[in-house]
Amino acid sequence: MQGDHPTLEAVAAHAGVSRATVSRVVNGTAGVRPELRERVRRSVAELGYVPNIAARSLVTRRTGAVAVVIAEPETRIFTDPFFARQLRGIGRELAAHDLQLLLMLLEQRADYDRIGRYLTGGHVDGTLMFSLHNDDPLPAIATASGLPTVFGGRPGWAGADRQPDLLYVDTDNRDGARQAVAHLRERGRTRVAVITGPLDQTSAQDRLDGYLDALGLREPDPALLAHGDFTAEGGARAMAELLDRSPAPDAVFAGNDLMATGALRTLRERGLRVPDDVAVVGYDDLEPAAWADPPLTTVRQDVERMGELMASLLLRRLGRAPDPEGRDAEPPAPVITPARLIVRGSA
Amino acid sequence: MQGDHPTLEAVAAHAGVSRATVSRVVNGTAGVRPELRERVRRSVAELGYVPNIAARSLVTRRTGAVAVVIAEPETRIFTDPFFARQLRGIGRELAAHDLQLLLMLLEQRADYDRIGRYLTGGHVDGTLMFSLHNDDPLPAIATASGLPTVFGGRPGWAGADRQPDLLYVDTDNRDGARQAVAHLRERGRTRVAVITGPLDQTSAQDRLDGYLDALGLREPDPALLAHGDFTAEGGARAMAELLDRSPAPDAVFAGNDLMATGALRTLRERGLRVPDDVAVVGYDDLEPAAWADPPLTTVRQDVERMGELMASLLLRRLGRAPDPEGRDAEPPAPVITPARLIVRGSA
DNA sequence: GGCATGGATGAGAGCGCTCTCATGCCGTGC
DNA sequence: GCACGGCATGAGAGCGCTCTCATCCATGCC
Numbered sequence: 001m002q003g004d005h006p007t008l009e010a011v012a013a014h015a016g017v018s019r020a021t022v023s024r025v026v027n028g029t030a031g032v033r034p035e036l037r038e039r040v041r042r043s044v045a046e047l048g049y050v051p052n053i054a055a056r057s058l059v060t061r062r063t064g065a066v067a068v069v070i071a072e073p074e075t076r077i078f079t080d081p082f083f084a085r086q087l088r089g090i091g092r093e094l095a096a097h098d099l100q101l102l103l104m105l106l107e108q109r110a111d112y113d114r115i116g117r118y119l120t121g122g123h124v125d126g127t128l129m130f131s132l133h134n135d136d137p138l139p140a141i142a143t144a145s146g147l148p149t150v151f152g153g154r155p156g157w158a159g160a161d162r163q164p165d166l167l168y169v170d171t172d173n174r175d176g177a178r179q180a181v182a183h184l185r186e187r188g189r190t191r192v193a194v195i196t197g198p199l200d201q202t203s204a205q206d207r208l209d210g211y212l213d214a215l216g217l218r219e220p221d222p223a224l225l226a227h228g229d230f231t232a233e234g235g236a237r238a239m240a241e242l243l244d245r246s247p248a249p250d251a252v253f254a255g256n257d258l259m260a261t262g263a264l265r266t267l268r269e270r271g272l273r274v275p276d277d278v279a280v281v282g283y284d285d286l287e288p289a290a291w292a293d294p295p296l297t298t299v300r301q302d303v304e305r306m307g308e309l310m311a312s313l314l315l316r317r318l319g320r321a322p323d324p325e326g327r328d329a330e331p332p333a334p335v336i337t338p339a340r341l342i343v344r345g346s347a
Numbered sequence: 348m349q350g351d352h353p354t355l356e357a358v359a360a361h362a363g364v365s366r367a368t369v370s371r372v373v374n375g376t377a378g379v380r381p382e383l384r385e386r387v388r389r390s391v392a393e394l395g396y397v398p399n400i401a402a403r404s405l406v407t408r409r410t411g412a413v414a415v416v417i418a419e420p421e422t423r424i425f426t427d428p429f430f431a432r433q434l435r436g437i438g439r440e441l442a443a444h445d446l447q448l449l450l451m452l453l454e455q456r457a458d459y460d461r462i463g464r465y466l467t468g469g470h471v472d473g474t475l476m477f478s479l480h481n482d483d484p485l486p487a488i489a490t491a492s493g494l495p496t497v498f499g500g501r502p503g504w505a506g507a508d509r510q511p512d513l514l515y516v517d518t519d520n521r522d523g524a525r526q527a528v529a530h531l532r533e534r535g536r537t538r539v540a541v542i543t544g545p546l547d548q549t550s551a552q553d554r555l556d557g558y559l560d561a562l563g564l565r566e567p568d569p570a571l572l573a574h575g576d577f578t579a580e581g582g583a584r585a586m587a588e589l590l591d592r593s594p595a596p597d598a599v600f601a602g603n604d605l606m607a608t609g610a611l612r613t614l615r616e617r618g619l620r621v622p623d624d625v626a627v628v629g630y631d632d633l634e635p636a637a638w639a640d641p642p643l644t645t646v647r648q649d650v651e652r653m654g655e656l657m658a659s660l661l662l663r664r665l666g667r668a669p670d671p672e673g674r675d676a677e678p679p680a681p682v683i684t685p686a687r688l689i690v691r692g693s694a
Numbered sequence: 695g696g697c698a699t700g701g702a703t704g705a706g707a708g709c710g711c712t713c714t715c716a717t718g719c720c721g722t723g724c
Numbered sequence: 725g726c727a728c729g730g731c732a733t734g735a736g737a738g739c740g741c742t743c744t745c746a747t748c749c750a751t752g753c754c
Contacts, residue, residue, distance in 0.1 A: 005469060007740055018704045023742060031702060050468035054405040055740035059709045063401070068450075072435075084431050088419075091452040095461065100470075103415075103450045105438040114442065121397035122352060123447075232638050261638050268640065288635040291579050291608050293615065354710055365734045370712060378732060402710035406739050 006047040015043035026051060065100040066314060067124040069115060071131055071138055072105060081286065082303060083130065086152060089307025090128060097320055099125070112137055119145035126314045131155060134200045148317040150310045154334070156202035167317065169309045169335045171301035173203050173283075176339025177210025177253065180281040180299050183341055184251040185214065189279055193224040193249035195238040195259050204230070207255050207283060224249055228259040235262025243270060250278060251347065257282035257289045260296055264346070279347035294345030301339050309335050353394040362390035373398060412447040413661060414471040416462060418478055418485055419452060428633065429650060430477065433499060436654025437475060444667055446472070459484055466492035473661045478502060481547045495664040497657045501681070503549035514664065516656045516682045518648035520550050520630075523686025524557025524600065527628040527646050530688055531598040532561065536626055540571040540596035542585040542606050551577070554602050554630060571596055575606040582609025590617060597625060598694065604629035604636045607643055611693070626694035641692030648686050656682050 008026075012019045017040060024032050025040040026049075032040075043049075057063045068090060070083055087103075094101050102124055104115055119127060119141060126148040131138040134156040142149040151168035160166060184192050194211045197204030212220060226241045228234035235254055239262065242249055254260035260282030267274055274280055274294055282289055285300035316332040355373075359366045364387060371379050372387040373396075379387075390396075404410045415437060417430055434450075441448050449471055451462055466474060466488060473495040478485040481503040489496040498515035507513060531539050541558045544551030559567060570592050573585035582601055586609065589596055601607035607629030611621060619625055621641055629636055632647035663679040 008742095009740080019741080020704060020743080021702090024703090027742085033702065036702085048467075050464060052405070052740050053468075053470055054401045054410070055709090056742075057709095058399070058401040058405055058711085058740080059742045061709085065449075081428060081431070084428070087450070088452055088454075091450065092454065095452075095458070101450045101452075102412075103434070103438065103448045104442075105435055105448075107435075107439065111442070117397060120395075121400075123400055232634075261635075265638060265640075287579075288608075288638075291612060291635075293612070293640055355712095356710080366711080367713080367734060368732090371733090374712085380732065383732085399710050402739090403712075404739095405710080405741085406712045408739085 006049050011043050011047055011049045014047060015040045063123060063125050064098065065102050065124045066094055067102045067104055067119060067127045069104045069106065069127055069129045069138060071136055085303040086307035089304035090311045093308045093311030097315055112141065116141045119147055126318055128152065128310050128314060132201055148314060150314045152310055154202045167313050167332060167334060169306050169313060171306060171337045172339050173206035174210040174213065176283065176299040177207040178214045179341040181211050181214035181253050184253065184279055184281060184347060187279060187347065189251035191224065191247060191249045192251040192253060193242045194220065195226050195228045195235055195252060195254045195263060197228060197230040197255035204255050211253055228255060230256050230258060232258045232262035235259025236266045239263035239266035252278060253281050255283055257284045257286045257296060257298055261292055264292060275347050281347045285342055297344045297347040298342050299339050300342050302337055306337055353396050358390050358394055358396045361394060362387045410470060410472050411445065412449050412471045413441055414449045414451055414466060414474045416451045416453065416474055416476045416485060418483055432650040433654035436651040437658045440655045440658030444662055459488065463488045466494055473665055475499065475657050475661060479548055495661060497661045499657055501549045514660050514679060514681060516653050516660065518653060518684045519686050520553035521557040523630065523646040524554040525561045526688040528558050528561035528600050531600065531626055531628060531694060534626060534694065536598035538571060538594060538596045539598040539600060540589045541567065542573050542575045542582055542599060542601045542610060544575060544577045544602035551602050558600055575602060577603050577605060579605045579609035582606025583613045586610035586613035599625060600628050602630055604631045604633045604643060604645055608639055611639060622694050628694045632689055644691045644694040645689050646686050647689050649684055653684055
């Protein structure tokens with residue numbers, strides 16, 4: 001199998017045409033007589049011809065590959081299937097357009113150099129970036145590389161909002177949080193606390209803002225505010241803090257499910273009943289949320305869809321418009337996907 | 348930034364040498380006078396030269412990329428951070444050797460064609476494959492492509508054991524299960540049941556075998572055996588089945604943590620105490636295992652390390668021996684990594 | 695019927711790199 | 725002092741493809 005690899009030349013000889021004609025057929029260029037086209041097709045199939053992408057991209061200057069860059073400060077990717085799902089959506093969309101997915105996982109500072117060089121080297125046609133913190137050097141790298149880039153999650157670095165053609169896909173964190181907290185209020189809760197994520201991430205900040213919206217506040221009540229770090233441990237700690245204040249809250253909105261799970265643990269340890277004594281709402285709708293005791297009321301976002309959208313946004317920017325009618329005259333723009341409250345036992 | 352991209356030629360002119368010499372320096376080939384070498388280095392840095400990999404791989408016939416193929420029958424990748432962690436290990440090892448990671452996620456039957464064509468097309472130097480079920484067409488594709496391949500998990504398709512140069516990395520599932528069940532017996536449990544995973548996966552079968560080993564049995568006691576499917580729901584169902592038999596088990600070894608979590612849920616619903624009435628042990632040591640109520644006793648495998656090992660096995664097969672002493676005369680062979688019991692509250 | 699027109703096809707250059715081979719230079723041995 | 729071996733360097737071919745441009749042929753028009 002290996003080692004035969006017929007070339008364009010071979011196919012041309014086999015079909016009795018020129019290299020150029022075979023190239024036209026293979027690339028779907030118009031202007032080849034149907035009968036000839038068919039003959040070439042048969043030769044391609046018969047010889048098992050597969051284009052050599054190296055040769056192709058040497059002349060076209062396109063690589064047919066997209067880099068997906070995930071900066072994962074430590075453990076996040078482990079505990080959270082978020083990236084896996086997003087990757088799935090991305091992979092599906094890219095595959096549908098015959099683009100390859102180059103995965104780059106960043107762990108250390110040194111990795112940033114490597115990736116910068118790689119992107120600048122023109123080895124990919126575009127990038128999808130997950131930049132978790134506002135001080136992440138990734139956006140700068142993207143800009144420096146001059147590559148078309150789409151971000152996962154609204155970028156929050158200074159000046160991001162002023163960049164005109166910034167592309168990203170985010171979920172409506174603010175509205176999701178609003179729904180969650182509104183739900184708690186509808187259930188008659190009057191002292192709704194919040195456990196925030198790291199506020200240098202736009203998702204955490206947006207969720208806090210949604211919480212405030214639902215309560216009609218401009219500033220959080222310090223007695224009802226605790227900071228977590230998006231981990232279960234952090235959630236447990238934050239819940240303990242909240243319970244040590246008086247009067248204690250009768251409901252908690254946690255910035256994500258991991259922290260909500262931690263909060264549940266603390267509540268259990270203190271002998272408090274959920275939702276009777278304290279109602280709990282999480283965010284993300286991770287799988288474990290449904291198994292928690294009690295099952296977690298939470299906010300769901302269509303993560304896989306977000307991945308697809310990121311890819312298709314990039315596709316459009318690359319000019320590989322997935323829109324067959326060619327009517328996407330309007331340039332690609334950021335996309336915000338809706339969030340939906342999932343009511344279960346915990347609130 | 349985009350668009351300048353100096354070529355070898357440009358660097359050669361700048362350094363006042365020939366293209367060949369620059370190539371030698373860039374690729375670390377011996378036989379260039381140190382002073383010249385240094386001069387070329389400076390030119391490279393000054394011009395910001397980055398080799399064009401398309402051109403390079405056109406002539407070398409190597410691509411510098413490795414495909415990671417994950418066949419994910421439906422939802423597995425969501426609930427289980429397993430792949431994410433393994434990817435991390437793989438990514439680290441590949442990056443250390445300047446290889447790119449091409450991720451291919453398979454969902455549908457049609458994807459297998461695409462991937463087969465891609466691999467056969469010589470677009471990558473090797474593959475890492477995760478083939479979950481024994482009837483998966485992936486191994487055949489790998490063989491047909493003639494590419495160096497390393498599998499994640501011991502392949503279980505018919506005849507796999509007869510293939511002489513089959514390479515894989517697996518954890519010692521059998522021994523892990525043995526430890527788990529031995530632990531239950533040491534704690535005085537006499538009726539230890541088992542909830543198996545899908546037995547067409549070697550991991551599930553091996554864990555069942557380890558269970559039998561620890562009990563000194565050749566065949567499972569049907570009264571103490573229930574089948575799950577590696578999901579929480581399946582585990583809950585299997586636990587219910589087991590409890591409906593009499594006499595009921597006083598301990599359960601679940602084939603993975605997800606099923607163990609499901610079992611915990613059923614036990615809780617039935618008002619049984621864990622571990623007092625029924626002790627539970629899981630397998631995998633997922634993050635949520637530690638938060639479960641009670642925290643799950645389980646078996647840990649170093650998944651990230653397994654990923655690294657897969658990559659380095661492939662590297663050796665590719666001749667990019669990571670062994671600087673060059674003493675790896677012995678050919679690469681399958682690797683089995685140890686498993687370790689983590690004792691927590693549930694048993 | 696001759697000529698312009700336009701579409702289908704082929705010829706050929708060249709993308710940036712590696713690698714073989716020829717060349718040139720040095721030091722060594724006789 | 726000269727031939728020779730060995731090492732450093734350069735010249736040049738060619739990897740497989742795309743794309744421009746020239747060529748060819750059939751058609752339509754005057």
